[in-house]
Amino acid sequence: MRSTGSKFLALSLAVPAAALSLSLGAQEAGEIEEVVITGVRGKPRTVQDSPVPVDVFSSEDLENVEFTDMNDIVRTLVPTYNLSREPISDGASFIRPATLRGLPTDKTLVLVNGKRRHRAALVRIGGSGVQGPDLATIPAAAIGGLEILRDGAAALYGSDAIAGVMNFQLKTNDSGGSLFVTSGEYYEGDGSNTTIGGNIGFSLGDGGFLSISGEHYTADATYRGNQYCGSWFCLDPDGAAYDSFIAGGLPERIAYATDPDFLAATASASLEGDVVQPWGNPNAERTSIFFNAGMPVSETVDFYAFGNYTESESDGSFFYRYPYNGTIEELREPDGSIYFPLEKYPGGFTPRFFGEVEDMSLVAGLTSSAEGALGWDVSVRTGESSIDYTLANTINPSMGPESPTSFKPGTLTNTETQFQVDLSYALSDTLTILGGASYxxxxxxxxxxxxxxxxxxxxxxSDPWGFCSGDSATAAGQAVIDAGSTLDCSDSDDPVYRAVGVGSNGFPGYSPAFSDVYSRDSFAVYAEVNADVGDSLFVQGAIRYEDYSDFGSETIFKLAGNYSINDSMSLRASYNTGFRAPTPGQQGTTNVSTRLPNGFPVAVGLFPASGIVAQTLGATDLKPETSSGFSIGVTGSVGSADFTIDYYTIDVDDYFNAVSTRDVSSDPTAGDAYSNFLALDAAGVAGANTIGGVNWFTNAYDVGVSGVDAVVTLPIDSDLGTTDITLTYGYNKFEFNSSPDGFLNAEAQHDIANFDPNTRFILQANHRIDNIGVNLRGSYWGEGSNRASSSDDSAIQTFGSIFMTDLSLSYFGDGYTISAGGMNIFDEYPDKDSISDYCCGRIYPSASGISWQGGRWYVKAEYLF
Structure with a gap:
C-alpha cells in the first residue's frame, strides 16, 4: 500500500488549529437525545421545535445494530437511506454507493463534529459518477451520537447538502472506556466475521479530554450463486440456458464445456468459491482509529482537534473468462507454434480485483463562546483518501505467453484542505446572527x-510476425512451415490472424496518457439569522455565496420556520435552494480500456468533459447541479408518544450522468463513427485513429424526488420493565422532470425510477428489565421492479415486498455486557430473477439495497471500565 502518512502529518502540523466548539462536543449522551445542533446554528433546539426534520441516534442506538460498516448501520436505522452491495462493479465493490431520499450519496453532506468530511477517492464510472465520503471509514466505537438532517442545507453548509446532512458526533469521555469483541456467521456457514474494538478516555489538563477509539474488522466472503451458465457458454447441465447452449453454441466452446478434464480444471478457475463465477460479499479487513480532543486554553477560548486513520483491504471477482471468448484465444507464436492461454489457466479464469483503501483526516481549531460576546470558531481541516488497485488471476492478452498474471493498475487519491471561520452573536435572547467564510x-x-x-x-x-501476405506465406511464414508449423495463411480462422485485447484483462491500468492531477479551489461566505418571534414562532434565514476556480459562482438561500400551535403540536416548513459542484475527480476522471475492432487497438471509455476529445464530439464543460426543495410537516405529542410527519419535494436541475458512448472509426464505411473520427482528426486530436469510443459526464437532465417521512416514539414503563418503541416510515418517489432520452435507454430509465422500493418502514422495540435487555426490530421493503431489455416492453419483473426481523438478547453485568442475536432471523431472501436479466450463475438482484445473503447470527462481549 502506498504510504501517505508522512506527507499528511507534515501538512497537518503546518496549518493552524480548527474544529467544532468544545461546548457542543462535550454534550452528554442524554442531551444528544433531547436537542439537535444540525441544521440550526446557534442555540440548540429540541427535535420537536426544530424547523427541519432531524433524526437523532445515540451511541446505544448504533451499538444495537450488529454491523461494523457504518453504511449498514445507517441503512438499518433510516428508511430512506439505501445501500447496495455490488459484487462486480470495479471500485464500487470496495467503496459502496448509497442514496438518501432517492438521490446519490454525493448529494448528502457528511459532517464529523460539525465539520465537512472529505470525499472518498473513488469516482464511480458510468451512471451518475458518484464521488462521496466513505462512511465505512467511520467506526461505530468512536461515535457518541448521530444526527441526520432530512432537508436541504447547502445555504448553511455549502455544496452537496441537497438531500440532507449527516453529522457524526465523536465521543468526548475524559476517563473510562470499553473493550468489545463480536463474532458471527451467516446461516449458510460462510461470511464468518469478527470485530474487536474499544474506546478509552483521558483527561487533558484542567477540564480537557482525549477520547481514542478503534476497531479491527475481518470478514470472509459469502457465496450466493449457481454454476456459470448462459446461452453462450454453460457449465451447469441443470442450468436454464444449458439446452440452448448445446443446441446453438459455438462448437469449440461446446467441446470444452462437455470435456471432463476441462470441467475438472474449472475448480481452480476462481481464487474464491466453489463455482467459477462467485456472487456474494467480498473478503474484507479494516482497521480504524479515531481521536477526539479538547481543552480550555483560557477562560473564554478552547482548543480542540480530532482525526482518523483507516486502512482497509477487500477483494471481489470479475466475470468468468471461458475459451474462445475474445480473451482466451489461440495465438501464433514467433516460431509458428500455437499458444493458448488455457496453458496458464486450464479451466479458464476469473480475474480477482483487490482494493487497498487508506483514509486519514485531521481537524483542529480554536473557539470562543463567552456569554454576551462575539462567538467565533477558527478551524482547519485536511483529509485524504486513496485506493490502490491490484488485479490477480488474469492476463494481458496482447502479451501472449509473456503476460504476468498479477498487475498493479494504478492508484486514485482525493485530497482536501479547508480553512474556515464561523461567527455568532446573540443580539438578544430571541435573536442571533451568524456568519462565516471558508476557503x-x-x-x-x-x-x-x-x-x-x-x-x-x-x-x-493481426499477423504480428509478418507470416502472411494475402493467402500466401511470406519468407518468414514459409520458414516456420518448413520447421513443422501448421500455419495456413489461406484460412481466415488461422490463429495468426487473431488479435486480442490490450491491458490487464478486467481493469486495464492507467497509462501515462490518462494519469494526471486535477485541482481547484473555492471561496465561500454565508450569513444566517435565527429569531424567536413571540412565544410561538421560530424563523430561520440563511444565504450563501460560493465561488469556484473552475466553473464560477453560486448564490443560494434557505428559509425555515416552526410554529407552535399549542404545547403538544407544532407546524414546520422550509424552502431552500442548493447546488452540488462537480468534483475535480468527476471533471478529470478517465477510465479507458483498449478494444480491437478489425484487429486494431483503439481506446474506448470515459474521457474528461473539458478535454478536446469529448468536446469535439459535443461535450460541454460541467456545471453545478442546482436544486430547490420544499418541506412541510407537523410534530407533536399524544400522551407519552412523540411523532413527526413531513412531506418533502426536491427538484434537481442539470442532473449529473454519463452520456451513451459515441463510436469512433477510421473506416469510411462506418457512418456516424467515421464522422466522429473526422471531427477528432480535424480538431488536431493526436492519435485520433487510436480512439474507438468516447463518453463523458455531463449535466444531462432534470429530476425530482418527493415523499413522506414519519417517526413515532413511545416509551412504556411497567412492572415488567421499560420499553422504547420506535416506528420510522419512508416513502420516496423518483421522477424525470425532463426527458432523459439520448442519455439513458428504456431499460435504464425504468430501473433508475423503479428498481429500489418506494416504501420502507422500521419498527423497533428495545426492552429492559433488571439486567436483561431485548431488542426486536422489523424492517419492511415494498415492491420494486426491474426491466431486462430496452426493446421488449414485457421484460419487466416486479419483486415482491419483504419483511426481515432482527433479534438480540443482552445481559448487563457489573462492568460487562454479553449479547447474542440474529439479523434476518427467519432467513428471508428477495425474489429470484425470473426474466433472465441476471446471468452467469447470479440468482438474486445483486445491486439491490435489500440484503440477499440470508440470516446470520452473532455473539458479543463488552467490558466497561
Missing part, C-alpha cells in the same frame, strides 16, 4: 499503473 483546496490524482497493466503487446495486431 477550500481540492486535488484529485490519477496515479499511473505498472507498464504491463496497459502495455500494447504484439498480439494486439
Amino acid at each position: 477550500l483546496d481540492e486535488e484529485y490524482d490519477i496515479g499511473e499503473g505498472e507498464a504491463d497493466s496497459y502495455r500494447v503487446g504484439p498480439y494486439s495486431a
Whole structure:
C-alpha cells in the first residue's frame, strides 16, 4: 500500500488549529437525545421545535445494530437511506454507493463534529459518477451520537447538502472506556466475521479530554450463486440456458464445456468459491482509529482537534473468462507454434480485483463562546483518501505467453484542505446572527499503473510476425512451415490472424496518457439569522455565496420556520435552494480500456468533459447541479408518544450522468463513427485513429424526488420493565422532470425510477428489565421492479415486498455486557430473477439495497471500565 502518512502529518502540523466548539462536543449522551445542533446554528433546539426534520441516534442506538460498516448501520436505522452491495462493479465493490431520499450519496453532506468530511477517492464510472465520503471509514466505537438532517442545507453548509446532512458526533469521555469483541456467521456457514474494538478516555489538563477509539474488522466472503451458465457458454447441465447452449453454441466452446478434464480444471478457475463465477460479499479487513480532543486554553477560548486513520483491504471477482471468448484465444507464436492461454489457466479464469483503501483526516481549531460576546470558531481541516488497485488471476492478452498474471493498475487519491471561520452573536435572547467564510483546496490524482497493466503487446495486431501476405506465406511464414508449423495463411480462422485485447484483462491500468492531477479551489461566505418571534414562532434565514476556480459562482438561500400551535403540536416548513459542484475527480476522471475492432487497438471509455476529445464530439464543460426543495410537516405529542410527519419535494436541475458512448472509426464505411473520427482528426486530436469510443459526464437532465417521512416514539414503563418503541416510515418517489432520452435507454430509465422500493418502514422495540435487555426490530421493503431489455416492453419483473426481523438478547453485568442475536432471523431472501436479466450463475438482484445473503447470527462481549 502506498504510504501517505508522512506527507499528511507534515501538512497537518503546518496549518493552524480548527474544529467544532468544545461546548457542543462535550454534550452528554442524554442531551444528544433531547436537542439537535444540525441544521440550526446557534442555540440548540429540541427535535420537536426544530424547523427541519432531524433524526437523532445515540451511541446505544448504533451499538444495537450488529454491523461494523457504518453504511449498514445507517441503512438499518433510516428508511430512506439505501445501500447496495455490488459484487462486480470495479471500485464500487470496495467503496459502496448509497442514496438518501432517492438521490446519490454525493448529494448528502457528511459532517464529523460539525465539520465537512472529505470525499472518498473513488469516482464511480458510468451512471451518475458518484464521488462521496466513505462512511465505512467511520467506526461505530468512536461515535457518541448521530444526527441526520432530512432537508436541504447547502445555504448553511455549502455544496452537496441537497438531500440532507449527516453529522457524526465523536465521543468526548475524559476517563473510562470499553473493550468489545463480536463474532458471527451467516446461516449458510460462510461470511464468518469478527470485530474487536474499544474506546478509552483521558483527561487533558484542567477540564480537557482525549477520547481514542478503534476497531479491527475481518470478514470472509459469502457465496450466493449457481454454476456459470448462459446461452453462450454453460457449465451447469441443470442450468436454464444449458439446452440452448448445446443446441446453438459455438462448437469449440461446446467441446470444452462437455470435456471432463476441462470441467475438472474449472475448480481452480476462481481464487474464491466453489463455482467459477462467485456472487456474494467480498473478503474484507479494516482497521480504524479515531481521536477526539479538547481543552480550555483560557477562560473564554478552547482548543480542540480530532482525526482518523483507516486502512482497509477487500477483494471481489470479475466475470468468468471461458475459451474462445475474445480473451482466451489461440495465438501464433514467433516460431509458428500455437499458444493458448488455457496453458496458464486450464479451466479458464476469473480475474480477482483487490482494493487497498487508506483514509486519514485531521481537524483542529480554536473557539470562543463567552456569554454576551462575539462567538467565533477558527478551524482547519485536511483529509485524504486513496485506493490502490491490484488485479490477480488474469492476463494481458496482447502479451501472449509473456503476460504476468498479477498487475498493479494504478492508484486514485482525493485530497482536501479547508480553512474556515464561523461567527455568532446573540443580539438578544430571541435573536442571533451568524456568519462565516471558508476557503477550500481540492486535488484529485490519477496515479499511473505498472507498464504491463496497459502495455500494447504484439498480439494486439493481426499477423504480428509478418507470416502472411494475402493467402500466401511470406519468407518468414514459409520458414516456420518448413520447421513443422501448421500455419495456413489461406484460412481466415488461422490463429495468426487473431488479435486480442490490450491491458490487464478486467481493469486495464492507467497509462501515462490518462494519469494526471486535477485541482481547484473555492471561496465561500454565508450569513444566517435565527429569531424567536413571540412565544410561538421560530424563523430561520440563511444565504450563501460560493465561488469556484473552475466553473464560477453560486448564490443560494434557505428559509425555515416552526410554529407552535399549542404545547403538544407544532407546524414546520422550509424552502431552500442548493447546488452540488462537480468534483475535480468527476471533471478529470478517465477510465479507458483498449478494444480491437478489425484487429486494431483503439481506446474506448470515459474521457474528461473539458478535454478536446469529448468536446469535439459535443461535450460541454460541467456545471453545478442546482436544486430547490420544499418541506412541510407537523410534530407533536399524544400522551407519552412523540411523532413527526413531513412531506418533502426536491427538484434537481442539470442532473449529473454519463452520456451513451459515441463510436469512433477510421473506416469510411462506418457512418456516424467515421464522422466522429473526422471531427477528432480535424480538431488536431493526436492519435485520433487510436480512439474507438468516447463518453463523458455531463449535466444531462432534470429530476425530482418527493415523499413522506414519519417517526413515532413511545416509551412504556411497567412492572415488567421499560420499553422504547420506535416506528420510522419512508416513502420516496423518483421522477424525470425532463426527458432523459439520448442519455439513458428504456431499460435504464425504468430501473433508475423503479428498481429500489418506494416504501420502507422500521419498527423497533428495545426492552429492559433488571439486567436483561431485548431488542426486536422489523424492517419492511415494498415492491420494486426491474426491466431486462430496452426493446421488449414485457421484460419487466416486479419483486415482491419483504419483511426481515432482527433479534438480540443482552445481559448487563457489573462492568460487562454479553449479547447474542440474529439479523434476518427467519432467513428471508428477495425474489429470484425470473426474466433472465441476471446471468452467469447470479440468482438474486445483486445491486439491490435489500440484503440477499440470508440470516446470520452473532455473539458479543463488552467490558466497561
